[in-house]
Amino acid sequence: MTSASFDFTPLLPAGLPPPALRWTGRVKYDFTGGNNDPDSLPLPGLIAAADAVLRREGRTLATYGLNSGPQGYRPLRDFLVAKLKADASIACAADDILITSGSLQALDLVNGTLLARGDTVIIEEDCYQGSINRLTRLGVTPVGIPLDRDGMRIDALAAALEELKRKGVRPKYIYTIPTVQNPTGTILPVERRQEMLRLSAVYGVPIFEDDCYCDLIWSGQRPPALYAMSERGGVIHIGSFSKSIAPALRIGYIVAPWDAMSRMLALKTDAGTGALEQMVLAEYCAAHFSTHVPALRRGLRAKLVTLMESLTEQFGPAAEFDDPQGGIFLWVKLPDGVDALKLYSPALAAGVAINPGPEWSVNKARARSRIRLCFASLSHEEINQGVAALAEVCRREFGVPAP
Amino acid sequence: MTSASFDFTPLLPAGLPPPALRWTGRVKYDFTGGNNDPDSLPLPGLIAAADAVLRREGRTLATYGLNSGPQGYRPLRDFLVAKLKADASIACAADDILITSGSLQALDLVNGTLLARGDTVIIEEDCYQGSINRLTRLGVTPVGIPLDRDGMRIDALAAALEELKRKGVRPKYIYTIPTVQNPTGTILPVERRQEMLRLSAVYGVPIFEDDCYCDLIWSGQRPPALYAMSERGGVIHIGSFSKSIAPALRIGYIVAPWDAMSRMLALKTDAGTGALEQMVLAEYCAAHFSTHVPALRRGLRAKLVTLMESLTEQFGPAAEFDDPQGGIFLWVKLPDGVDALKLYSPALAAGVAINPGPEWSVNKARARSRIRLCFASLSHEEINQGVAALAEVCRREFGVPAP
Numbered sequence: 101m102t103s104a105s106f107d108f109t110p111l112l113p114a115g116l117p118p119p120a121l122r123w124t125g126r127v128k129y130d131f132t133g134g135n136n137d138p139d140s141l142p143l144p145g146l147i148a149a150a151d152a153v154l155r156r157e158g159r160t161l162a163t164y165g166l167n168s169g170p171q172g173y174r175p176l177r178d179f180l181v182a183k184l185k186a187d188a189s190i191a192c193a194a195d196d197i198l199i200t201s202g203s204l205q206a207l208d209l210v211n212g213t214l215l216a217r218g219d220t221v222i223i224e225e226d227c228y229q230g231s232i233n234r235l236t237r238l239g240v241t242p243v244g245i246p247l248d249r250d251g252m253r254i255d256a257l258a259a260a261l262e263e264l265k266r267k268g269v270r271p272k273y274i275y276t277i278p279t280v281q282n283p284t285g286t287i288l289p290v291e292r293r294q295e296m297l298r299l300s301a302v303y304g305v306p307i308f309e310d311d312c313y314c315d316l317i318w319s320g321q322r323p324p325a326l327y328a329m330s331e332r333g334g335v336i337h338i339g340s341f342s343k344s345i346a347p348a349l350r351i352g353y354i355v356a357p358w359d360a361m362s363r364m365l366a367l368k369t370d371a372g373t374g375a376l377e378q379m380v381l382a383e384y385c386a387a388h389f390s391t392h393v394p395a396l397r398r399g400l401r402a403k404l405v406t407l408m409e410s411l412t413e414q415f416g417p418a419a420e421f422d423d424p425q426g427g428i429f430l431w432v433k434l435p436d437g438v439d440a441l442k443l444y445s446p447a448l449a450a451g452v453a454i455n456p457g458p459e460w461s462v463n464k465a466r467a468r469s470r471i472r473l474c475f476a477s478l479s480h481e482e483i484n485q486g487v488a489a490l491a492e493v494c495r496r497e498f499g500v501p502a503p
Numbered sequence: 504m505t506s507a508s509f510d511f512t513p514l515l516p517a518g519l520p521p522p523a524l525r526w527t528g529r530v531k532y533d534f535t536g537g538n539n540d541p542d543s544l545p546l547p548g549l550i551a552a553a554d555a556v557l558r559r560e561g562r563t564l565a566t567y568g569l570n571s572g573p574q575g576y577r578p579l580r581d582f583l584v585a586k587l588k589a590d591a592s593i594a595c596a597a598d599d600i601l602i603t604s605g606s607l608q609a610l611d612l613v614n615g616t617l618l619a620r621g622d623t624v625i626i627e628e629d630c631y632q633g634s635i636n637r638l639t640r641l642g643v644t645p646v647g648i649p650l651d652r653d654g655m656r657i658d659a660l661a662a663a664l665e666e667l668k669r670k671g672v673r674p675k676y677i678y679t680i681p682t683v684q685n686p687t688g689t690i691l692p693v694e695r696r697q698e699m700l701r702l703s704a705v706y707g708v709p710i711f712e713d714d715c716y717c718d719l720i721w722s723g724q725r726p727p728a729l730y731a732m733s734e735r736g737g738v739i740h741i742g743s744f745s746k747s748i749a750p751a752l753r754i755g756y757i758v759a760p761w762d763a764m765s766r767m768l769a770l771k772t773d774a775g776t777g778a779l780e781q782m783v784l785a786e787y788c789a790a791h792f793s794t795h796v797p798a799l800r801r802g803l804r805a806k807l808v809t810l811m812e813s814l815t816e817q818f819g820p821a822a823e824f825d826d827p828q829g830g831i832f833l834w835v836k837l838p839d840g841v842d843a844l845k846l847y848s849p850a851l852a853a854g855v856a857i858n859p860g861p862e863w864s865v866n867k868a869r870a871r872s873r874i875r876l877c878f879a880s881l882s883h884e885e886i887n888q889g890v891a892a893l894a895e896v897c898r899r900e901f902g903v904p905a906p
Contacts, residue, residue, distance in 0.1 A: 104735065105735055105736045105760065106704075106709060106733075106735045106736045106737030106760070107707075107762075108617075108709065108760075108762050108763050108766075109762070110707075111617055111673075111675055111676075111709070112616065112617065112766065113617070113618065113619035113622075114619070116616070116766060116769070116770075117769040117770070118769060119762075119765035119766050119768075119769055120573070120765045120766075120768035120769045121765075122598070122761075122765075123572030123573055123574065125572075126566075126570060133567055134567065135565060135566045135567055136565040136566075137565060138562040138563070138565040138566070139562075140565075141561070141562050141564055141565045143557065143561045143562060143564075146557065146561065146564075147553075147554060147557045147558065147561065150550075150553045150554070150557065150779075151550060151553070151554060154546065154549065154550045154553065155550065158544070158546045158549065158550065159541040159542075159544050159546060160541070160751070161544055161546075161549075161749040161750075161751040161752060162538060162539040162540060162541040162543075162544045162749055162750065162751070162880060163529075163538045163539075163541070163750070163751060163880060164536055164537065164538055164750045164751060165751070166751050167529060169526030169528070170523070170526060171526065195525070201604050201753070201773060201777070202773055202774055204772060204773050204774055205773060208772075213515065213519070214511075214514050214515065214516070215516065216516035216517070219516075230772070233772070234772070270514075272514055273514075301509075304510075304513075306509060306511065306514065330509075332507070332508055332509045333508045333509045334509030342774075346564040346565055346778075347564075347565065347566070347567045347774070348563070348564040348565070348566060348567060348568065348569050348775065348777075348778030348779075349564060349777065349778060349779055350604070350773065350774065350775060350776065350777045350778070351777075357508065357509070357511075358525075359510075359511050359512070359522075360511050362522035362523045362524075362525075363511075363515065363519060363522050363523075365522075365523035366519070366520040366521060366522055366523045367519075367520065369607060369611075369633070369636070369637070370604060370605055370607050370608060370753065371605055371607055371745075371750070371753065372751065372753060373753065373777075374604070374751075374752065374753045374754075374776075374777035374779070374780045375749075375751030375752060375753070375780075376553075376751070376752055376777070376779055376780045376783060377777045377778075377779050377780060380779060477565060477566060
């Protein structure tokens with residue numbers, strides 16, 4: 101035995117992602133990530149829910165799956181049946197729902213069930229980074245469909261499907277965030293949803309509907325889910341409590357027909373999703389979800405207004421953006437001379453974390469000068485200070501906004 | 504569009520596991536799974552911990568990772584640093600620990616970091632089903648090492664390593680449950696641990712130490728962990744709170760040197776392990792772990808005694824077993840004429856669920872007449888009734904035990 105430390109390097113398989121860096125703490129003005137507004141967290145309600153549900157049935161924690169089986173805590177699924185019906189017009193049963201460890205596990209289970217290396221999928225051109233990264237790791241080719249102010253452009257979707265068919269390629273799914281799209285904040289209108297479903301049926305390509313931001317629409321009004329509008333069952337729907345209650349509670353869900361559900365369930369080999377979080381959410385949400393969410397939305401909308409005003413004040417016409425209909429992020433276009441990937445590091449050094457556009461798009465060139473700014477977790481004052489600091493860095497590095 | 508439902512079948516990739524069956528509820532006498540004793544669950548303590556920690560810092564639930572970074576809630580890692588030092592003689596820092604969503608995610612992260620299809624690993628011949636199944640799914644060949652009453656036989660390990668080397672095969676790891684082995688309940692003595700570490704260094708094969716049952720030794724005395732005894736850092740150590748506190752709380756952990764840790768961390772793309780469960784565990788365990796566990800052990804030991812007495816009463820000499828030094832299961836040898844896989848279904852029909860030996864071994868022939876019986880979640884009365892019902896089915900199907 102030698103004193104040299106064991107070398108794992110020769111044992112690592114090909115294709116691993118780069119090693120993680122050591123965590124160095126949060127930055128002062130963090131405009132990244134889906135963190136939520138701490139002041140809007142319904143803490144007293146969660147505390148009361150934890151106490152009530154644990155006193156009533158806490159001893160079931162001694163049993164994997166809490167006597168509810170592998171699809172998750174039954175009262176949480178029952179809440180979702182009612183919520184999905186009321187909000188998204190989805191008619192489903194508790195057995196159509198699988199509770200997951202965040203909607204990221206839902207992404208993994210859908211991908212694990214449908215994808216193999218070399219496959220092709222269709223996604224929105226500007227898209228959630230976690231979804232893009234998963235496809236890259238799996239060796240799957242994403243075909244990006246451009247968006248306009250009404251979400252995915254259906255003419256472009258139809259053209260892409262036809263073009264792929266001509267090449268003999270059947271995409272495995274059409275991935276869409278139709279209800280407050282990430283990062284554009286757009287909402288796909290009912291007519292486009294109908295047309296997308298028609299194309300899905302014609303080309304035999306299922307729709308993978310990610311509805312994780314759907315609770316955060318300012319108006320409180322949303323179109324029916326694609327899952328609800330489907331007549332043939334070719335939609336897999338996922339959602340989350342991260343945006344509506346708290347992101348650190350890792351609870352998401354999948355709604356799917358049984359022939360897809362039974363395949364995903366077979367891949368969920370984690371002995372169940374965290375039970376305490378499911379219990380507390382079910383107890384809290386059954387009584388308070390419908391009153392909590394409008395209050396949360398009001399707080400978020402106010403922060404968005406602060407962010408937009410601050411950008412206008414600091415950047416003037418150099419920062420272009422649409423006023424999104426909901427969500428926790430703003431998709432900002434800076435002048436063409438700004439390279440968002442090169443803005444990232446000096447901004448971070450100045451205490452400002454941003455999401456560079458190219459990391460949230462499969463059209464890296466078009467997203468070159470775009471950034472995503474999440475506003476939920478910062479105070480109004482921090483938003484103003486952070487935008488001012490970002491403007492200063494951007495001016496120094498790229499000459500915009502003009503002094 | 505037709506009225507026929509969407510057919511996912513042509514889209515499924517090769518190699519998926521069979522679809523899951525619909526859950527039909529728990530059976531009356533369930534001797535399977537790692538469920539724990541509901542009466543020993545420290546419920547009042549967990550309720551008080553939830554209340555205290557949420558009141559103090561509940562608003563951090565609005566932030567992914569609770570301001571503790573991607574390796575998990577810092578106070579829980581701090582508790583583990585102290586616990587691992589006191590119990591397992593492991594000297595490590597909080598940054599050597601990654602909190603996982605159960606030790607099953609830990610298995611997945613270690614496997615994801617080290618294994619590729621076609622690889623070979625070394626495991627104990629009789630072994631945890633979840634570990635065997637994962638290797639099968641990954642297309643990895645497990646080489647089983649026989650056990651005796653002191654755990655893995657080191658002479659057989661040495662021979663297997665030499666034989667593999669001769670064939671040009673470098674196994675990716677030696678997987679062992681050295682401290683209350685599953686399913687045999689054996690504990691690897693210090694001398695064998697030293698020898699295993701020596702072989703690991705000589706052959707350049709790291710050790711994957713799964714210590715999830717280590718808290719449940721009747722005597723409260725355990726040998727140092729292999730991780731603690733290693734001088735070169737070639738050990739990855741995993742553990743769990745499932746057996747010591749509650750299985751439905753999905754919290755496990757990995758202890759590893761940074762060059763392996765940074766690779767596993769890069770594969771943990773779930774935005775963190777459930778925060779509420781981490782917070783409650785940290786709050787509870789810091790104050791009460793060391794008094795809770797001995798009480799839990801006493802209750803489990805009493806149930807094991809009931810199970811052994813019941814087997815002797817109902818099966819007589821037809822049921823052979825060693826009195827294990829800890830754990831929540833008994834590994835029982837029935838007469839050679841009994842095919843445990845064929846006993847499973849009629850037993851289930853009679854309300855008795857068992858783990859057939861061949862599902863817990865890579866030596867299917869040797870394990871043919873063995874069964875694993877978990878005893879923690881049943882009452883003493885249920886243990887007696889369940890064993891009586893099992894004896895009746897076994898007699899009817901295989902003629903043993905003799906009437």
